[in-house]
Amino acid sequence: MAAQTIDDLPTPVLILDRAVLRRNLKRMSDRLREAGIMLRPHLKTAKSVQVGRMAVEGHDGRITVSTLAEARYFVEGGFKDILYGVGIVPAKLPAITELRRKGVNLRVVTDNIAVARAIADAASKGDTFSVFIEIDSGAGRAGLPWPELPGLLDIARVLHEAPNVELAGVMTHAGHSYHESTGDGVAKVAEQERQAIVGAAEKLRAAGIPCPIVSGGSTPTAVHSKDFSGITEMRPGVYVFNDLDQEFIGSCGAGDLALSVLASVIGHYPHRNQMLVDAGALALSKDISAQEFQPKVGYGTIAGAPSKDMAVIECSQEHGFVASAGPMPYGNMPIGTRVRILPNHACITAAAYDRYYVVDSDIDGGRTVVDVYDRINGW
Amino acid sequence: MAAQTIDDLPTPVLILDRAVLRRNLKRMSDRLREAGIMLRPHLKTAKSVQVGRMAVEGHDGRITVSTLAEARYFVEGGFKDILYGVGIVPAKLPAITELRRKGVNLRVVTDNIAVARAIADAASKGDTFSVFIEIDSGAGRAGLPWPELPGLLDIARVLHEAPNVELAGVMTHAGHSYHESTGDGVAKVAEQERQAIVGAAEKLRAAGIPCPIVSGGSTPTAVHSKDFSGITEMRPGVYVFNDLDQEFIGSCGAGDLALSVLASVIGHYPHRNQMLVDAGALALSKDISAQEFQPKVGYGTIAGAPSKDMAVIECSQEHGFVASAGPMPYGNMPIGTRVRILPNHACITAAAYDRYYVVDSDIDGGRTVVDVYDRINGW
Numbered sequence: 001m002a003a004q005t006i007d008d009l010p011t012p013v014l015i016l017d018r019a020v021l022r023r024n025l026k027r028m029s030d031r032l033r034e035a036g037i038m039l040r041p042h043l044k045t046a047k048s049v050q051v052g053r054m055a056v057e058g059h060d061g062r063i064t065v066s067t068l069a070e071a072r073y074f075v076e077g078g079f080k081d082i083l084y085g086v087g088i089v090p091a092k093l094p095a096i097t098e099l100r101r102k103g104v105n106l107r108v109v110t111d112n113i114a115v116a117r118a119i120a121d122a123a124s125k126g127d128t129f130s131v132f133i134e135i136d137s138g139a140g141r142a143g144l145p146w147p148e149l150p151g152l153l154d155i156a157r158v159l160h161e162a163p164n165v166e167l168a169g170v171m172t173h174a175g176h177s178y179h180e181s182t183g184d185g186v187a188k189v190a191e192q193e194r195q196a197i198v199g200a201a202e203k204l205r206a207a208g209i210p211c212p213i214v215s216g217g218s219t220p221t222a223v224h225s226k227d228f229s230g231i232t233e234m235r236p237g238v239y240v241f242n243d244l245d246q247e248f249i250g251s252c253g254a255g256d257l258a259l260s261v262l263a264s265v266i267g268h269y270p271h272r273n274q275m276l277v278d279a280g281a282l283a284l285s286k287d288i289s290a291q292e293f294q295p296k297v298g299y300g301t302i303a304g305a306p307s308k309d310m311a312v313i314e315c316s317q318e319h320g321f322v323a324s325a326g327p328m329p330y331g332n333m334p335i336g337t338r339v340r341i342l343p344n345h346a347c348i349t350a351a352a353y354d355r356y357y358v359v360d361s362d363i364d365g366g367r368t369v370v371d372v373y374d375r376i377n378g379w
Numbered sequence: 380m381a382a383q384t385i386d387d388l389p390t391p392v393l394i395l396d397r398a399v400l401r402r403n404l405k406r407m408s409d410r411l412r413e414a415g416i417m418l419r420p421h422l423k424t425a426k427s428v429q430v431g432r433m434a435v436e437g438h439d440g441r442i443t444v445s446t447l448a449e450a451r452y453f454v455e456g457g458f459k460d461i462l463y464g465v466g467i468v469p470a471k472l473p474a475i476t477e478l479r480r481k482g483v484n485l486r487v488v489t490d491n492i493a494v495a496r497a498i499a500d501a502a503s504k505g506d507t508f509s510v511f512i513e514i515d516s517g518a519g520r521a522g523l524p525w526p527e528l529p530g531l532l533d534i535a536r537v538l539h540e541a542p543n544v545e546l547a548g549v550m551t552h553a554g555h556s557y558h559e560s561t562g563d564g565v566a567k568v569a570e571q572e573r574q575a576i577v578g579a580a581e582k583l584r585a586a587g588i589p590c591p592i593v594s595g596g597s598t599p600t601a602v603h604s605k606d607f608s609g610i611t612e613m614r615p616g617v618y619v620f621n622d623l624d625q626e627f628i629g630s631c632g633a634g635d636l637a638l639s640v641l642a643s644v645i646g647h648y649p650h651r652n653q654m655l656v657d658a659g660a661l662a663l664s665k666d667i668s669a670q671e672f673q674p675k676v677g678y679g680t681i682a683g684a685p686s687k688d689m690a691v692i693e694c695s696q697e698h699g700f701v702a703s704a705g706p707m708p709y710g711n712m713p714i715g716t717r718v719r720i721l722p723n724h725a726c727i728t729a730a731a732y733d734r735y736y737v738v739d740s741d742i743d744g745g746r747t748v749v750d751v752y753d754r755i756n757g758w
Contacts, residue, residue: 091390
């Protein structure tokens with residue numbers, strides 16, 4: 001039987017270029033290893049054990065996840081040091097305990113004293129926990145806002161003094177780096193990120209509370225930071241695949257996008273100079289992050305299109321509207337033509353699929369399906 | 380063992396109120412039956428056999444789907460007359476044939492003469508097909524644009540004259556009704572929809588080509604149409620659940636939203652008067668359709684919130700940012716409090732889940748889980 005090629009796959013389908021993936025992984029791994037920083041990749045983007053195993057090569061295997069479903073899946077996949085990076089609630093503690101009893105150091109995050117007390121209470125019955133305190137380094141999402149860090153010492157003392165609880169350290173996600181589009185702009189955010197978590201760690205240590213791990217995050221700051229002093233680990237996520245948003249932020253180049261959605265042309269509309277493809281809101285997602293920098297990318301651009309600005313400018317559930325400033329090359333793109341759409345935001349696009357069809361552009365331009373990687377979705 | 384309640388479910392999770400669902404289904408079913416119109420519900424919203432079976436009660440069981448995965452799933456579920464409502468490509472014809480050989484009338488759609496010829500060619504080898512011609516009644520998506528209807532007779536002749544091919548009729552989706560917010564505005568779109576498909580049918584019949592089915596669509600036009608003359612069936616979809624977008628369009632009332640995402644409060648941020656919940660971009664989707672009418676709904680409003688304008692105003696992958704014009708009632712909503720978020724666009728939100736936890740607000744306010752319905756995702 002001949003090897004399966006991407007022409008054999010029903011559309012829409014998710015394609016992962018292993019050659020680009022490997023380069024992306026190596027670049028980040030090398031950069032952090034050379035800086036003396038541990039890599040704890042955020043596997044919320046890939047949600048795949050195969051990608052996860054490749055991502056931690058040369059590091060000690062620690063990872064980050066964003067859901068309990070991911071935690072269970074990566075425990076099953078043999079990972080032993082897992083940070084569940086979304087603020088824990090007391091009702092989820094039994095699920096954490098269940099996984100920790102399998103010999104996995106599944107760590108949780110909080111920024112709330114009531115939660116810290118609930119953890120201490122659960123631990124008093126004999127269960128162990130490892131907890132990070134989340135710091136808001138400027139993104140305005142979760143965490144104690146820096147530089148005030150209100151309540152930091154109170155939360156830390158509850159955790160530090162509780163039997164069976166390890167205060168693992170402090171962590172932040174510099175999500176505001178996603179709104180910068182120059183290396184200098186991102187570097188400034190990275191320095192703010194560093195000062196926030198290193199400052200929080202120093203505040204703890206000055207109070208006699210140990211803070212072994214100082215954990216930063218975000219792909220842009222991991223790429224553009226000029227100084228990691230005091231940081232012990234970084235948790236970038238989307239760098240494994242990259243996407244149009246990361247390209248415009250400057251975290252990667254145009255050749256570093258590992259993920260694409262393979263779609264078929266399903267309609268020609270010369271009266272409005274458009275085509276339709278069978279990848280719409282569900283296949284691409286309705287995330288428009290990259291439009292902050294380049295509105296014309298819509299919901300994704302067409303890789304290798306005859307016209308460089310060809311993009312999916314609108315989506316309904318299963319229809320993508322393809323437009324271009326120039327005349328649409330209908331003759332070269334008959335109905336059924338397959339196109340690869342570069343995602344606007346890889347983490348959100350990938351979530352519609354339960355597997356990756358893996359190709360390798362270093363082998364045959366990415367035609368043959370060389371592997372299939374699985375993916376965990378849901379919660 | 381006590382019955383499971385929604386308090387026992389891990390969050391985020393999708394909740395379906397069966398009482399509201401039944402009222403929504405009955406209202407549409409009654410309206411179309413009284414108008415003498417067949418109902419071919421578009422099950423792209425529910426993607427659930429249990430909902431599908433309830434939706435066709437009192438009609439003849441015909442349905443619409445948007446993916447081949449749905450087609451396979453509903454064939455397995457016993458449905459016999461299925462319209463795959465997204466423009467077919469030749470590469471998908473073998474999958475159609477495979478399902479038709481199971482005794483199911485799986486019908487396809489095209490607006491392209493090359494595709495019509497490919498269908499005729501496939502049929503010449505013995506396979507049978509049932510084909511609709513798609514008409515663009517003004518939405519500017521798929522279909523031959525009305526009133527010009529370029530190429531209609533050519534496509535119709537290819538299909539009509541091909542052995543083993545049934546030209547089933549004409550169909551349209553009046554997607555432009557989604558941009559109206561008054562009954563009169565929607566009624567005007569509905570009349571345009573009617574004229575387009577009835578006009579196309581008459582053009583075919585005048586040329587001696589039979590056109591048995593004249594198929595309209597969209598929940599708003601099904602609700603607000605004042606005249607169905609000449610239409611034989613309607614394909615509304617989102618009416619089964621409704622959502623904030625349909626409420627603002629005027630397709631339903633505020634009490635008719637059957638679907639919600641149950642989430643937990645995971646953080647309090649008094650310095651910016653916000654909370655975080657564990658339902659973000661993946662749990663709610665990044666669809667912002669309803670913001671066309673009411674920007675403040677963000678990615679979904681909080682059902683039964685102390686403050687009526689409380690909504691998820693921003694999302695990252697697993698974090699939803701909850702804001703409100705008034706002061707946030709932290710005391711009444713401690714960490715772990717469960718909230719129900721009404722979706723902006725039900726079809727897209729539901730796609731992140733593989734099942735519905737069914738409650739019934741007529742029984743106990745919707746606390747007990749009375750059933751679990753499954754869902755098919757992917758392609």
